[in-house]
Amino acid sequence: MLSRTADNLYWIARYMERAETAARLLEVGARISLLPTVGGYRNDWDSLLRASGNATGYAAKYGAPAQAQIESYLFFDRDNPNSVASCLTSARESGRIVRTALTTQVWDALNTAFQELRQIESARGVQELSRLTDWVMRHTAMVRGAIDATLLRNDGYNFLNLGYYLERGDSTARLMDVKYYVLLPRADYVGSGLDNDQWSMLLRAMSAHRAFHWAYGGEITSAKIADFLILNPQCPRSLITCVAGMNNHIGRLAKHYGQTTPAQAAAARMLSELERLTADAIFDEGLHEFLSRFIRETAGLGGVIHDSYLSGDMH
Amino acid sequence: MTTYFNEMFQDGRVRAPYAGLEGWTNDMPADRRLAKQAEAEALFRRIGITFAVYGEGGDPDRLIPFDMFPRVFTGAEWARLEKGIKQRARALNAFLVDVYGRGEIVRAGLIPARLVYQNEAYEQAVSGFTPPKGVYSHIVGVDIVRTGPTDFYVLEDNCRTPSGVSYMLESREMMMRMFPDLFRENRIEPVDNYPEKLRRTLASVAPLKCEKDPTVVILTPGHFNSAYYEHSFLADLMGVELVEGQDLFVDGAFVYMRTTQGPKRVDVIYRRIDDAFIDPLCFRPDSMLGVPGLMDVYRSGGVSICSAPGAGVADDKAVYTYVPEMVRFYLGEEPILKNVPTWKCAQNDDLKYVTENLAELVVKEVHGSGGYGMLVGPKSTKAEIEEFRARIMADPSNYIAQPTLALSTTPTFVEEGIAPRHVDLRPYCLVGERIELVPGGLTRVALREGSLVVNSSQGGGVKDTWVLAE
Numbered sequence: 116m117l118s119r120t121a122d123n124l125y126w127i128a129r130y131m132e133r134a135e136t137a138a139r140l141l142e143v144g145a146r147i148s149l150l151p152t153v154g155g156y157r158n159d160w161d162s163l164l165r166a167s168g169n170a171t172g173y174a175a176k177y178g179a180p181a182q183a184q185i186e187s188y189l190f191f192d193r194d195n196p197n198s199v200a201s202c203l204t205s206a207r208e209s210g211r212i213v214r215t216a217l218t219t220q221v222w223d224a225l226n227t228a229f230q231e232l233r234q235i236e237s238a239r240g241v242q243e244l245s246r247l248t249d250w251v252m253r254h255t256a257m258v259r260g261a262i263d264a265t266l267l268r269n270d271g272y273n274f275l276n277l278g279y280y281l282e283r284g285d286s287t288a289r290l291m292d293v294k295y296y297v298l299l300p301r302a303d304y305v306g307s308g309l310d311n312d313q314w315s316m317l318l319r320a321m322s323a324h325r326a327f328h329w330a331y332g333g334e335i336t337s338a339k340i341a342d343f344l345i346l347n348p349q350c351p352r353s354l355i356t357c358v359a360g361m362n363n364h365i366g367r368l369a370k371h372y373g374q375t376t377p378a379q380a381a382a383a384r385m386l387s388e389l390e391r392l393t394a395d396a397i398f399d400e401g402l403h404e405f406l407s408r409f410i411r412e413t414a415g416l417g418g419v420i421h422d423s424y425l426s427g428d429m430h
Numbered sequence: 431m432t433t434y435f436n437e438m439f440q441d442g443r444v445r446a447p448y449a450g451l452e453g454w455t456n457d458m459p460a461d462r463r464l465a466k467q468a469e470a471e472a473l474f475r476r477i478g479i480t481f482a483v484y485g486e487g488g489d490p491d492r493l494i495p496f497d498m499f500p501r502v503f504t505g506a507e508w509a510r511l512e513k514g515i516k517q518r519a520r521a522l523n524a525f526l527v528d529v530y531g532r533g534e535i536v537r538a539g540l541i542p543a544r545l546v547y548q549n550e551a552y553e554q555a556v557s558g559f560t561p562p563k564g565v566y567s568h569i570v571g572v573d574i575v576r577t578g579p580t581d582f583y584v585l586e587d588n589c590r591t592p593s594g595v596s597y598m599l600e601s602r603e604m605m606m607r608m609f610p611d612l613f614r615e616n617r618i619e620p621v622d623n624y625p626e627k628l629r630r631t632l633a634s635v636a637p638l639k640c641e642k643d644p645t646v647v648i649l650t651p652g653h654f655n656s657a658y659y660e661h662s663f664l665a666d667l668m669g670v671e672l673v674e675g676q677d678l679f680v681d682g683a684f685v686y687m688r689t690t691q692g693p694k695r696v697d698v699i700y701r702r703i704d705d706a707f708i709d710p711l712c713f714r715p716d717s718m719l720g721v722p723g724l725m726d727v728y729r730s731g732g733v734s735i736c737s738a739p740g741a742g743v744a745d746d747k748a749v750y751t752y753v754p755e756m757v758r759f760y761l762g763e764e765p766i767l768k769n770v771p772t773w774k775c776a777q778n779d780d781l782k783y784v785t786e787n788l789a790e791l792v793v794k795e796v797h798g799s800g801g802y803g804m805l806v807g808p809k810s811t812k813a814e815i816e817e818f819r820a821r822i823m824a825d826p827s828n829y830i831a832q833p834t835l836a837l838s839t840t841p842t843f844v845e846e847g848i849a850p851r852h853v854d855l856r857p858y859c860l861v862g863e864r865i866e867l868v869p870g871g872l873t874r875v876a877l878r879e880g881s882l883v884v885n886s887s888q889g890g891g892v893k894d895t896w897v898l899a900e
Contacts, residue, residue, distance in 0.1 A: 117677050118688045212653045215666040230475070270690060372691050427677070427688025 118427030123209040128278025134202035136286035138251035143320040218265040228254035273364040284357030376423035435838040447502040450616040495891030501873040505900035514766030519570040519859040524760035526566035551742030566738040570859040576838040589745040596660035601894040617899040619869035625667035631862035644697035680723035776827035784831040791831040869897035
């Protein structure tokens with residue numbers, strides 16, 4: 116497979132997952148802003164921007180956070196490369212470039228999302244935020260479903276999945292980090308009723324609210340949440356699920372090509388560390404510190420994958 | 431008043447090839463037709479078969495209008511066309527081998543040396559080099575118009591990289607999907623084996639140094655190109671990689687593509703970029719689309735390039751007038767397809783005639799394409815004619831003129847129902863070890879009433895083209 120093709124497949128997945136993350140962030144933000152204030156919604160939206168890595172870009176364009184502008188920045192703004200509109204457009208453009216590596220169904224799903232996006236853009240401001248986020252989830256799920264149902268299980272499929280898992284792990288870590296930023300002003304809220312409300316909202320935003328109760332039951336505690344979203348391989352968005360997914364697909368590539376690269380070792384290393392970790396150890400390190408380190412290491416793995424497969428250099 | 435040949439109705443009766451369509455149209459109420467038309471448009475948009483027009487702004491994903499009324503040829507009509515097209519393709523390739531070799535046709539005084547060797551499209555860089563199997567133009571697109579039951583004229587030849595074949599294939603796909611009954615009731619020759627034939631043609635001209643099953647790729651300028659859809663469509667159907675210049679590199683005597691498993695050798699490049707951009711070391715140094723060093727590999731037999739660099743000298747509008755001579759000179763045959771009489775403004779007598787009869791003529795730029803830079807005399811205002819006259823006088827050798835042909839019409843769906851509209855035809859002749867032609871082609875239709883310009887950039891659409899099995 117052409118390196119450029121693999122690169123585009125990998126980025127289709129990353130952009131689609133990133134669009135979904137932007138939508139989830141919007142949902143968390145909207146729900147947090149409906150709660151009795153912890154210093155007003157202003158701070159909450161601000162923390163959301165910071166956690167998602169969008170704070171600098173937003174501040175440069177708009178200055179102080181305001182809900183309507185943040186919504187527009189995260190959903191519609193083409194100047195923001197992480198907005199839903201930017202991501203869906205980039206994913207479709209990458210899809211157009213590698214049209215031959217996709218099935219009709221996958222292309223159709225990508226293209227339909229893009230065509231509908233254009234309609235939504237032209238009727239901007241009419242739709243409620245919750246409808247928009249639902250719309251994003253629906254289309255990202257359709258693309259994902261088309262990939263799973265119709266695509267050949269070849270190297271391209273592995274590159275797509277690598278993109279998905281890498282981006283998803285990064286996004287789970289960032290969404291959890293929102294929590295850190297929200298609570299930053301008042302550490303003594305930890306363990307209070309308010310604290311639990313916020314955790315439960317986070318679960319909702321990851322569509323994991325019910326799953327969590329099935330898996331753990333009883334009170335929502337930060338330890339259980341950390342265990343669920345970081346260490347539980349049953350949770351589809353947990354960090355360990357994502358790293359195991361990357362490890363699996365990188366392993367399949369090595370098998371497919373009959374050749375290993377530094378990417379295999381890097382993924383295996385990340386997975387074995389997570390497998391040995393406990394929730395207590397994470398809180399000892401500090402949740403925010405742990406998540407920041409995870410985000411850094413994921414980016415590092417992305418770099419190794421790029422050098423090994425996507426740059427087209429000899430190896 | 432000019433009368434136009436209507437391909438379906440003649441003297442109030444339906445001509446034989448269209449007999450199978452008479453009932454079909456009579457049975458189609460307006461609302462069903464509109465519903466079908468909308469369905470077709472939605473399908474085209476969903477599969478992404480769009481084209482962009484350079485420099486016009488607007489929607490970058492514009493759809494080419496598709497007319498559901500097919501254009502039909504009998505087997506006998508087609509057999510004659512096929513012979514004529516293949517004959518022309520052979521002569522054009524013989525001409526190219528000749529002018530990059532000994533130049534016999536010039537020595538024989540049949541074509542002015544200036545026209546060949548000072549032609550913009552003549553590539554000094556391949557002089558003395560004969561490509562594998564002696565083929566320069568592997569896909570010859572011959573633009574044909576019809577003026578009567580047996581009168582066919584060639585408007586121009588496209589020896590470089592004629593586009594539009596994806597519309598031929600998709601139009602057929604669309605018709606079979608929407609009107610399966612028509613295909614049950616009429617015996618229509620299939621065209622869907624074109625990509626396989628194209629792949630075989632390209633593989634058959636692999637370079638001598640290629641010892642294994644040749645690796646074929648399509649080289650595209652990239653996804654911003656207006657014909658990108660076609661490039662990826664053909665790559666997909668042929669099962670070959672679609673590469674950009676950045677995916678290829680030269681190492682020693684060969685060309686390689688960058689893959690996830692390291693470099694892989696490439697044997698045949700079907701390029702959809704112009705000569706000038708192929709190799710920045712040989713042609714335009716500012717080209718970002720090509721591959722540095724590619725021409726050296728090509729000339730030493732390490733890779734084949736289709737169409738071969740330099741093929742453009744055979745499809746220049748001034749060289750066009752000599753094609754019938756080529757047929758006689760190289761093949762010893764009489765041309766089966768006629769050329770349109772052409773006046774070359776470079777010659778004084780012709781220029782005089784042209785400027786005196788502008789209102790009757792079609793005037794084109796020698797190197798123009800896409801229906802731009804042309805004057806259709808009978809359809810133009812006095813002011814437009816005078817403006818064009820000034821342009822011709824400023825640079826006469828840049829223009830040729832032809833009589834305004836009475837292009838045939840076929841029934842076409844228009845807002846008010848069905849009405850005759852003018853059409854042309856572009857079949858795609860494949861030249862490799864063998865010469866092949868799928869029974870069909872791209873029929874372009876001028877959708878504006880009375881218009882004779884079929885180019886998609888000027889309000890033209892496409893139709894499915896049927897050849898009936900004998």
